[in-house]
Amino acid sequence: MGIRVAVVGSGPSGLYAAEALNDRGAAVDVYDKLPVPFGLVRYGVAPDHLSIRSVRNTLDRVWDREGVRFVGNVEVGSDVSIDELRAAYDAVVLTYGASSDRRLAVPGEDLPGSVAATDLVAWYTGHPDYRGPDFDDLLRRVRSVAVVGVGNVAVDVVRVLSKSPEELAHTDMPDHVLATLAAAPVEQVHLIGRRGPAQASFTTKELKELGELADADVVVTPADVELDSISEAAVAENKVAARNVKVLAEWAERAPRPDAAVQITVHFFARPTQIIGEDQVTGLELQRTTFDADGSLVDTGEHEHLDVDLIVRSVGYRGLALPGVPFDESRGVIPNLDGRVLGDDDAPIAGLYVAGWIKRGPSGIIGTNKKCAVQTVGSLMEDVESGSVGNGSGTDTDLVDELRARGIAVVGVPGWRAIDLVEQQRGAASGKERVTVHDRAELLRVATTTQ
Numbered sequence: 001m002g003i004r005v006a007v008v009g010s011g012p013s014g015l016y017a018a019e020a021l022n023d024r025g026a027a028v029d030v031y032d033k034l035p036v037p038f039g040l041v042r043y044g045v046a047p048d049h050l051s052i053r054s055v056r057n058t059l060d061r062v063w064d065r066e067g068v069r070f071v072g073n074v075e076v077g078s079d080v081s082i083d084e085l086r087a088a089y090d091a092v093v094l095t096y097g098a099s100s101d102r103r104l105a106v107p108g109e110d111l112p113g114s115v116a117a118t119d120l121v122a123w124y125t126g127h128p129d130y131r132g133p134d135f136d137d138l139l140r141r142v143r144s145v146a147v148v149g150v151g152n153v154a155v156d157v158v159r160v161l162s163k164s165p166e167e168l169a170h171t172d173m174p175d176h177v178l179a180t181l182a183a184a185p186v187e188q189v190h191l192i193g194r195r196g197p198a199q200a201s202f203t204t205k206e207l208k209e210l211g212e213l214a215d216a217d218v219v220v221t222p223a224d225v226e227l228d229s230i231s232e233a234a235v236a237e238n239k240v241a242a243r244n245v246k247v248l249a250e251w252a253e254r255a256p257r258p259d260a261a262v263q264i265t266v267h268f269f270a271r272p273t274q275i276i277g278e279d280q281v282t283g284l285e286l287q288r289t290t291f292d293a294d295g296s297l298v299d300t301g302e303h304e305h306l307d308v309d310l311i312v313r314s315v316g317y318r319g320l321a322l323p324g325v326p327f328d329e330s331r332g333v334i335p336n337l338d339g340r341v342l343g344d345d346d347a348p349i350a351g352l353y354v355a356g357w358i359k360r361g362p363s364g365i366i367g368t369n370k371k372c373a374v375q376t377v378g379s380l381m382e383d384v385e386s387g388s389v390g391n392g393s394g395t396d397t398d399l400v401d402e403l404r405a406r407g408i409a410v411v412g413v414p415g416w417r418a419i420d421l422v423e424q425q426r427g428a429a430s431g432k433e434r435v436t437v438h439d440r441a442e443l444l445r446v447a448t449t450t451q
């Protein structure tokens, strides 16, 4: 008989791990705290990027495999402990992602109107546990927005806030989100980076899209794209940086489109120092920066003020600790060696593994998680072969049955399929692929009526 493994998290890394484990004969239960699978493919990847979001159609096939089950609506750490999982299975693979945000650490950061990109993204993708700012109310008054950060998530946020209602209508965003975005009086969106264009981490395809929006103009200050020697060197050794700089330099020379509904202004070498406002954000103070001869970023002493009603900080996602599991607070990841979780003594903890963002931090594309999960499963299988895992450590009791007996409304594959169908039917009714159901109670109602 093959081993039994619990995977914690049904994002890409969890599902790639489940697939690789199942290929090697393991029975796999994939736990998720949400009643629906796919993690950030559903609740992160921009809703207007339909082809990337369609990765879920491929990931979805894992549920057709014999021996792979979805155990949705079960939060590990509260509904069930890690120790219970470790007792019930031969091995546990943690793939629960990085759901928190990094902070700017500037005065005024907690003012209403200063929000994390994690919150805005969770809201516009219809995350059922969304408890952040009331964007339906906030966005009614927002004319000018500053998005701090120059990665792909920042670019997603700028694009979603700058697109016309027609450009967003075909997405699977919940109806209330589409209505709020359509009515938001946004006119100015500032994209702000501490360093220069050569150091930005967005990819060229995502950047270029900003210049192709139906009713938005992009403004780049020519001086920002003149390269110093540090940036010249960065561009020489990084093709993506070179391509990004080329696109930005072209925009710096483009004739302005004063008739555009939204103006996107890109600011480089601008470090936020303070968020201004009494009881609501009204502005952002920036300090101009430059590179010194050693390549360190230093302040120039020059300041800039932006009048804004909303500040979205997009300076990275961050993993959180799970009770009973070692955690590297400084990096926000679970310490590991090739996916084997390391204890306090730096020795592997038998039967405990990690993959995905909570293993390596929030970086890479969806496919990066496949390689990462396959490495972890490789380590796990080596341990099975050496006899340290699968030697009778798992029990024969079905923990999922036990959880149901405790009154937890576990959502299995049939429940997920019912949700999937309802979302697609709602989409078809308005001529699109799907409409996301965002209310947890409704998700559970749909799922449990067909269990």
Ligand SMILES: Cc1cc2nc3c(=O)[nH]c(=O)nc-3n(C[C@H](O)[C@H](O)[C@H](O)COP(=O)(O)OP(=O)(O)OC[C@H]3O[C@@H](n4cnc5c(N)ncnc54)[C@H](O)[C@@H]3O)c2cc1C
Residues within 6 Å of the ligand: 008, 009, 010, 011, 012, 013, 014, 031, 032, 033, 034, 037, 038, 039, 040, 041, 043, 044, 045, 046, 049, 052, 074, 075, 076, 077, 095, 096, 097, 098, 121, 153, 156, 317, 355, 356, 357, 358, 363, 364, 365, 366, 367, 369
């Ligand atoms: C805004 C945004 C946009 C992105 N866009 C792209 C893109 O366009 N292209 C691309 O290639 N990549 C993109 N990515 C990156 C991609 O989404 C990640 O690489 C990938 O989702 C990470 O996979 P993961 O499985 O490690 O984590 P996640 O996808 O976060 O999955 C973790 C899962 O664990 C569950 N979970 C968390 N805690 C618990 C718990 N205690 N108990 C049970 N379950 C739990 C969560 O509900 C979630 O389903 C984007 C990321 C973000 C944030």
